[in-house]
Amino acid sequence: MATALPTFDKFVVFSSSTEHTVGQRWKKWLKRFEVLLTAMNITDGARKQALLLHYAGEEVFDIFESFSAAQKGEDEGNADDSYAKVKTSLSTYFEPKKNVEFEVFKFRQMKQEPGETVDNFCTRLRLLAATCDFTNTDRELKSQILQGCTSTRLRRRGLRDEMELENLLKTARSLEISDVQATEMEADEAVNAVYRNKHPQQGGRRSNTQSQQQPLQENRGQTSWSHQHGGTTSSRPCAWCGGHCRSRTSCPARDKQCRSCSKMGHFAKVCRSKPQGRSNASHDARMINTRADSPSQHSSDSERSESEYAYGVSSVTSKTPKVNLQMYGESVPFFIDTGASVNILDDDVFRKINAPALKIKPTSTNIFAYGSSQPLKVRETFETTVSYKKTRVTTTFFVVQSTPHARCGNLLSAKTAQELELLHYTFATSTSAPPQTVADHLVKKTPQLFEGMGKLKDVKVKFYVDESVQPTAQPHRRIPFHLRKKVEAELKRLEQLDVIEKVDGPTPWVSPIVVAPKPKKPEEIRICVDMRLPNQAIKRTRHIMPTIDDILSKLNQATVFSKLDLNSGYHQLELDEESRNITTFSTHVGLRRYKRLNFGVTSAAEIFQNHIAELLTDISGSLNTSDDILIYGKSQEEHDQALKRVFDRLLEKNLTLNKGKCEFNKDQIEFYGFMFGKTGVSPDPKKVTAIQNMKTPTNVKEVRSFLGLTNYVSRFIADYANITKPLRDLTKSNVEWTWGPDQEAAFNRLKTELTGVKTMSYFNPNLETEVLVDASPFGIGAVLTQRDKHMSYIISYASRALTDVESRYSQTEREALAVVWACEHYHLYLFGHHFTVLSDHKPLEGIYNKPTSRTSSRIERWNLRLQAYDFTLKYRPGSDNPADYLSRHPTENANATTRHESKVADEYISFLLSHTVPMQGHDSARNHCSNEN
Known part of the structure; x- marks a missing residue:
């Protein structure tokens, strides 16, 4: 039984003539065709295919005929699949090669x-x-x-x-x-203009009985004004008909023709085209200049009132700059008037443009000819876009009616000329704008470096999973209802950035999420995955993390600094396919897993640090800690070269930056929790302020928190251990909590000391190095300094308490212990270079400077450890030795010897015993050392 084809409007035949848009046009045509099929209720696949080939036209049918049987869908099992195959084949054919x-x-x-x-x-x-x-x-x-x-x-x-x-x-x-x-x-509002006579009377007084004229009514050689101040008129004459109208829409002259000028919209009695008193026929065009009114007449820039400004018009000379602007597809000539603040378009030119979409508005702004008291005939105003070469601006134009004696011409204001980059002001001053820096140029040249989220090329992070650990699918943690919309939005954002992906199918690992507000944007949230159980299975990969001493050694003599912040740093490292399942997490909208390195993984910080450090390893003047990259140089040129190389490397490796957190060309910059500048390093003022604003602790936990926060500034305060001793006593086990005068004094004194923290200098290997040491019955101290001619610079303070055994040493042995401890503590700065040790204990001078001197076996053993260092010991009285105070106020940690110090000492002694002591003396040496210990 035949089915009648529903009647419908003619469907446009598809044309493939325009090659560069054929792909988009085909997609649009096909969508409209699908809508047509739905409207006609055609569901049969064979009919769909027939209608497609019929309505697409002869060109598409010829293309279809050139397809193979497989492309035509002849091998498909049913008509619906055949129709889908034909659509796919045609879409593939029309899809352009994408660049x-x-x-x-x-x-x-x-x-x-x-x-x-x-x-x-x-x-x-x-x-x-x-x-x-x-x-x-x-x-x-x-x-x-x-x-x-x-x-x-x-x-x-x-x-x-x-x-x-x-x-x-x-x-x-x-x-x-x-x-x-x-x-x-x-x-709908009235467009009547109200004016005030500004001609002053003799003696500076204005007559209140001055005659008033109708608005816009013209008298030869006189100015027509109405009062704007000191009284109002209850019924203003209409500027279009001369009567009293409530609005422009009710004006009887709205659609009438003037008998005087034959133009529409007004009556002859108020026509502005009547002959003027004195008109210069040679004025083919006129320039607009501002004539300031009284301050009370000025209004805001957002809207023009009836009494905003007055303007004058002067003749345009042959030297007046002229330019052609594009307006609604027309090239319109304009004269540039540097004294004008409005744009003027001649009435005749306005009619030629003939733009139907133009939104025309009436206006009460008054524009005056230069030296004339009569306003120009302003018809209306409109806002439009004009362009010059590649620059486009949207601005307001006033349409001015020409008179029989002169044409106003098209005038461009100074503001619009500046926006179109036609006009540039220069000022004859002794100073000039700072030139564009290399950093500014690089930022402007590489906008792609600050867009979106990058992905490090040729790198995929692999997690080494311990197969002996049983995978765990943890229970889902419910998300509060009022946070679910935000969670969904954040998940969508991460999916669009290719950071996470949906998980289909079984997965052995599932972790819950924790939702927390962002510290600086509480209205936004951060999704954190609880990775505690997966971390037990992920084998930690060890990489070296930089220390403050590593950074200080590189920044010596640097004067210019910049800091770059990698955008969502961890997320710019891609995970390999096998490592993604262990990051799977549950949400109220399903399971997701990370495609990029995520926060919470135990070794994530070391992995990220290692990859970025390798990226910058061959670029001098750069270093990184996590996602912060520091650029530095001894000169501006050296800094700029390093910055350019880093920019090029980041572009090459497809990494992106967070522009809002980047800083350029600074003489002091915050990095790694410290302030680095030309003269040295100091604590971050924000952290110091946070310490100073802390309230008095009320329990042991708060004391530990306070001490942990202040510990990072201890290298800047000589007597830090002494100041904090009463507070540290409270943290000892089996000590009853008592906040007394000593603790309060220590708490307040530490805050006071922080206000006077000095800047520590950078270590310079080329300068003479000195280590000041001293010992007391309960502590030893050291100060690392450098000397340049007659100036001495402090690099670092250090001190530690003595153990019970060490406190029973003789004074000479304690002083000798201070020497060996200080040398090993500052091993990175002292090893491989000659330095001077200063002590206030005179006997040490003979012990270390005379190899033949006899000392105790304990000091002899320490001397073996010191043979790795090249130093000279000199005597300095205690009153001149800053380390004297440190030794009497040591850090409470009695075993403050670092791993590096112990390792260096043990390895060196082992080396000496193996290579310098005779074989038969090994046993006696061991016994001697064990007895001394």
Whole structure:
């Protein structure tokens, strides 16, 4: 039984003539065809295919005939599959070869058209973005809308407020609606202009009985004014008909023709085209200049009131600059007037443009000819976009009616000329704007370095999982209802950035998530995965992490600093496929897993540090700690060279930066928790302020927290151990909590000392190095300094308490212990270079400077440890020795010897015993050492 074909409007035949748009047009045509099939209720696959080939036209049918049997779907089992195959084959045929770079170029060139809404502009951008392979499409759309939109207000709000694309579009709609509503309201208002006579009477007084004229009514050689101050008129004459109208819409002259000038919209009795008293017929065009009114007449920039400004017009000479601007597809000539603050368009030119979409508004702004008291005939005003070469601006124009004796011409204001980059002001001053720095140039040249989230090329992180650990699928933790929308939005964002992916199928590892607000943005959340159980199975990979001493040794003599922050650092390292399952986590919308290195993995910090350090290893003047990269140089040129090399390396490896956290060309910069500058290193003022603002502790836990926070500044305070001793006593076991005067004094004194913390100098291997040492019955201390001519620079303070055994040593042995401990403590600074040890204990001078001197076996053993160092010991009185105070106020940790110190000492003694002591003396040496211990 035959089925009648429903009747419908003619469907457009598809044309493949325009090659560069054929792909997009085919997709659009096919979607419309699918809608047509739905409207006609056609579900049979064979009929769909027949209608497709029929309505697509002869060109598409010929293309279909050239397909193979497989492409035509003849091998498919049913008609529906055959129809789907035909669609796929045709779509593949019409799909152009994509050049991503060219597609991105086209996307960057997009501008909002005059009269186009932001939503339509966004739709055009979204179609182009589909072929650009952007990592974060919404972010790119937002950026291009802000760059290419015609609304200055929208651009300013987008730059001022941090908002997502959806909120930006909502703001744009709100602004567009308010503009339309304001235009309608203004169109219904009266456009009468009220003026005030500004000619002063003799003696500076103005006559209150001065005659008043009708608005816009013209008398030869006289000025027509109405009072603006000191009284109001209850009924103002209409500027269009001369009567009394409530609004422009009710004016009887609205659609009438003037008998004087034959123009529409007004009566002859108020016509502005009547002959003037004295008109210069040679004035083909006139320039607009500002004539300031009284301060009370000025209003805001956002809207022009009736009494805002007055302007004058003067003749244009042959030297007046002229330029052609593009306006609605027409090339319109303009004269540039550097003294004007409004743009003028001649009435005749305005009619030739003939733009139907133009939104015309009445205006009461008054524009005067230069030296004339009569205003020009301003018809209306409108806002539009004009362009010069590649520069486009949206601005307001006033349409001025020419007179029989002179044409006003088209004049461009100074402000618009500047925006179009036609006009540049220079000032004859002794100072000039700072030149663009290399950092500014690099940032401007490489915008892609600050867009989206990068992914380190040629690197995939692998987790080594201990197979003996049983995988665990932990119970799901419920997310509070009021946070679920935020969690869903964050998951969507991470999926769009290719950081996480959905998990389908079974997975042995499942971890719960913890939702926490971001510290600096409480309205936003951070999703954290509880990786405690998976960490038990992930074998830790060890990598060397830099210390403060490593950083200080590199920054010597540096004067210029910059800091780069990698955007979401860990997430720029990709996980290999096998390592992703162990990161699986549960949410209320299903399972997800990480595709990038995630926070919470035990060795994540070391893995990330190692990869970034390897990236920068051959670039001098750069170092990193985690996702912060420090650039430094002894000169601006050296710094700039390092910065450029780092930028090039990051681009090469496809890494991106967080522009908001980057700092350039600083003489002092915060890094690794310290402030590094030209003169040295000091504590971070923010951390010092946090310590000073802490409240008095009320329990042992708070005391430990306070001491932990202050410990990082201990290297800057000589008597830190003495100040904190009463507080440390409270943290000992079996000590009853008592906050007394001693503890309060220590707490307050530490805060006071922090206000006077000095800057420590950088260690310079080329300068003479000195170590000041001293010992007391309960502690030893040392100060590392360097001397340059007659100046001495402090590098670091150090002290420690003596053990019970050490406190029973003789004074000479304690002083000798201070020497060996100080040398091993500062091993990184002292080894391999001659230095001087200063002590206030005179006997040490003979012990260390006379190899033949006889000492105790304990000191002899320490001397073996010191043979690795090249030093000279000199005597200095205690009053001149800063280490004297440190030894009497030591750090409470009695066993403060670092692993490195112990290792160096043990290895060196072992070396000496093996290579310098005779074989027969080994046993006696061991016995002697054991007895001394």
